[in-house]
Amino acid sequence: xxxxxxxxxxxxxxxxxxxxxxxxxxxxxxxxxxxxxxxxxxxxxxxxxxxxxxxxxxxxxxxxxxxxxxxxxxxxxxxxxxxxxxxxxxxxxxxxxxxxxxxxxxxxxxxxxxxxxxxxxxxxxxxxxxxxxxxxxxxxxxxxxxxxxxxxxxxxxxxxxxxxxxxxxxxxxxxxxxxxxxxxxxxxxxxxxxxxxxxxxxxxxxxxxxxxxxxxxxxxxxxxxxxxxxxxxxxxxxxxxxxxxxxxxxxxxxxxxxxxxxxxxxxxxxxxxxxxxxxxxxxxxxxxxxxxxxxxxxxxxxxxxxxxxxxxxxxxxxxxxxxxxxxxxxxxxxxxxxxxx
Amino acid sequence: xxxxxxxxxxxxxxxxxxxxxxxxxxxxxxxxxxxxxxxxxxxxxxxxxxxxxxxxxxxxxxxxxxxxxxxxxxxxxxxxxxxxxxxxxxxxxxxxxxxxxxxxxxxxxxxxxxxxxxxxxxxxxxxxxxxxxxxxxxxxxxxxxxxxxxxxxxxxxxxxxxxxxxxxxxxxxxxxxxxxxxxxxxxxxxxxxxxxxxxxxxxxxxxxxxxxxxxxxxxxxxxxxxxxxxxxxxxxxxxxxxxxxxxxxxxxxxxxxxxxxxxx
Numbered sequence: 314x315x316x317x318x319x320x321x322x323x324x325x326x327x328x329x330x331x332x333x334x335x336x337x338x339x340x341x342x343x344x345x346x347x348x349x350x351x352x353x354x355x356x357x358x359x360x361x362x363x364x365x366x367x368x369x370x371x372x373x374x375x376x377x378x379x380x381x382x383x384x385x386x387x388x389x390x391x392x393x394x395x396x397x398x399x400x401x402x403x404x405x406x407x408x409x410x411x412x413x414x415x416x417x418x419x420x421x422x423x424x425x426x427x428x429x430x431x432x433x434x435x436x437x438x439x440x441x442x443x444x445x446x447x448x449x450x451x452x453x454x455x456x457x458x459x460x461x462x463x464x465x466x467x468x469x470x471x472x473x474x475x476x477x478x479x480x481x482x483x484x485x486x487x488x489x490x491x492x493x494x495x496x497x498x499x500x501x502x503x504x505x506x507x508x509x510x511x512x513x514x515x516x517x518x519x520x521x522x523x524x525x526x527x528x529x530x531x532x533x534x535x536x537x538x539x540x541x542x543x544x545x546x547x548x549x550x551x552x553x554x555x556x557x558x559x560x561x562x563x564x565x566x567x568x569x570x571x572x573x574x575x576x577x578x579x580x581x582x583x584x585x586x587x588x589x590x591x592x593x594x595x596x597x598x599x600x601x602x603x604x605x606x607x608x609x610x611x612x613x614x615x616x617x618x619x620x621x622x623x624x625x626x627x628x629x630x631x632x633x634x635x636x637x638x639x640x641x642x643x644x645x646x647x648x649x650x651x652x653x654x
Numbered sequence: 655x656x657x658x659x660x661x662x663x664x665x666x667x668x669x670x671x672x673x674x675x676x677x678x679x680x681x682x683x684x685x686x687x688x689x690x691x692x693x694x695x696x697x698x699x700x701x702x703x704x705x706x707x708x709x710x711x712x713x714x715x716x717x718x719x720x721x722x723x724x725x726x727x728x729x730x731x732x733x734x735x736x737x738x739x740x741x742x743x744x745x746x747x748x749x750x751x752x753x754x755x756x757x758x759x760x761x762x763x764x765x766x767x768x769x770x771x772x773x774x775x776x777x778x779x780x781x782x783x784x785x786x787x788x789x790x791x792x793x794x795x796x797x798x799x800x801x802x803x804x805x806x807x808x809x810x811x812x813x814x815x816x817x818x819x820x821x822x823x824x825x826x827x828x829x830x831x832x833x834x835x836x837x838x839x840x841x842x843x844x845x846x847x848x849x850x851x852x853x854x855x856x857x858x859x860x861x862x863x864x865x866x867x868x869x870x871x872x873x874x875x876x877x878x879x880x881x882x883x884x885x886x887x888x889x890x891x892x893x894x895x896x897x898x899x900x901x902x903x904x905x906x907x908x909x910x911x912x913x914x915x916x917x918x
Contacts, residue, residue: 512761518718519761520828521755521783523748526782614813
């Protein structure tokens with residue numbers, strides 16, 4: 314057996330051992346052979362094949378009618394529908410989350426009346442499918458033909474409105490979406506508040522901070538960390554959920570695409586228009602989520618993780634430095650992988 | 655049994671009167687008819703085994719725990735209640751908070767606000783309570799940080815500080831409202847042994863400044879050195895009160911002897 318290991322200093326008197334534990338072995342000169350993960354390679358190849366097939370079909374399948382897609386993607390009707398989708402999301406989302414916050418605080422209140430009311434509200438509006446709720450609000454006129462202010466428990470009114478004119482399709486949509494959202498976000502916000510350490514409340518109370526300050530300055534900023542991921546799930550869900558109000562002929566983006574394909578029979582390209590727009594909006598929200606979560610991570614991690622832009626910039630500067638054959642500037646806050654290389 | 659009224663017209667700063675206080679959690683009585691008067695500027699250490707009620711007693715002093723019977727007063731003002739005619743009226747939240755600011759608390763787990771820097775932790779209360787402008791509060795906070803030896807850590811978040819540093823910031827935060835009484839609830843129990851000293855040094859400085867201090871601790875050596883009086887409590891009853899020399903050196907009650915025998 315001949316040794317290929319470089320030996321540094323071997324005492325002439327000691328018998329030479331070729332086992333790696335020999336005191337003379339220079340471990341720095343050994344080549345490391347990584348394990349081969351054959352399963353990963355096979356599955357990886359399969360995934361690449363499937364994706365390639367899909368992309369190929371996107372370009373070759375005539376059924377997509379990309380010309381129709383391009384023609385309608387920025388069509389004024391579609392953009393108007395998109396505007397309404399966004400408006401519904403913003404209005405219903407804002408009302409929903411504010412109401413949800415109030416419900417969450419009521420649910421945590423010491424008053425049994427308030428907490429039972431909040432519980433019942435959440436129970437009721439989580440029980441009804443959103444689709445059913447929107448249709449019920451839209452048809453409320455059958456139940457209460459008029460809505461007005463008057464003497465309680467009587468039919469004496471000071472002012473009175475026709476329900477049909479008061480609750481337009483838009484109002485019905487906002488009511489349905491907002492109440493539905495309020496019930497779900499109440500539980501999310503409550504969960505976030507419960508995740509804050511009890512000691513924080515005690516410390517805030519011991520400092521004599523008033524309840525409003527305790528909630529807005531101490532509890533909610535800390536609860537935000539666990540609220541945000543779920544809240545963005547909800548907002549994205551709401552954005553897509555607005556497509557449900559197409560049943561009451563409210564011309565949000567999905568309703569508009571349906572109207573158009575009922576006329577020109579280009580079902581797939583028109584659906585593709587909706588799909589791509591929803592994807593774009595969701596992407597924007599996901600990016601916003603990253604930065605907002607990062608903001609609220611202050612203080613809970615010792616070091617904020619770099620943003621993708623910072624990471625890209627660092628990578629470019631390292632590659633640049635390598636090209637110029639200078640030692641790469643080791644960033645002060647090097648990630649572990651970078652520190653190792 | 656009659657319970658006497660708090661001292662009237664006290665012009666002093668930091669007189670704590672605890673009178674016939676009882677408190678139960680369900681069937682379990684944590685405090686039983688506890689009475690104790692702590693003079694202004696006095697340093698009192700409460701000793702006792704785990705579950706003896708010493709932390710509960712400390713927390714009744716600023717109404718973090720309400721009492722079932724008896725009362726606690728600071729400089730003749732009842733904590734949590736108002737005495738009018740022949741009734742005790744429970745105070746409104748705002749009044750409770752106002753009286754609470756006379757009493758600072760330092761917790762075992764520091765309870766610094768993790769999303770705020772050391773400086774922001776300290777200025778939060780004086781600014782929120784409109785005691786000081788933001789600029790003045792900043793000045794005060796920087797001075798307090800200097801006093802606890804952390805002038806260079808003003809912009810650090812709690813998680814970036816060691817336990818001992820966090821506890822010193824917590825002390826500075828409690829001092830920002832210039833309380834008459836400071837309560838320490840096992841301030842060094844969550845610390846590594848080598849960090850205990852730096853916190854005790856700060857407390858020792860406060861003891862010299864004449865603020866009334868009530869300390870729950872397991873550091874017997876420190877208690878002996880810094881306290882004017884030591885209170886030994888077990889099963890919710892005060893068993894012994896006296897100077898450190900008396901209580902630690904010559905305990906009378908068998909429970910005290912037993913506890914000190916195990917602790918030393």
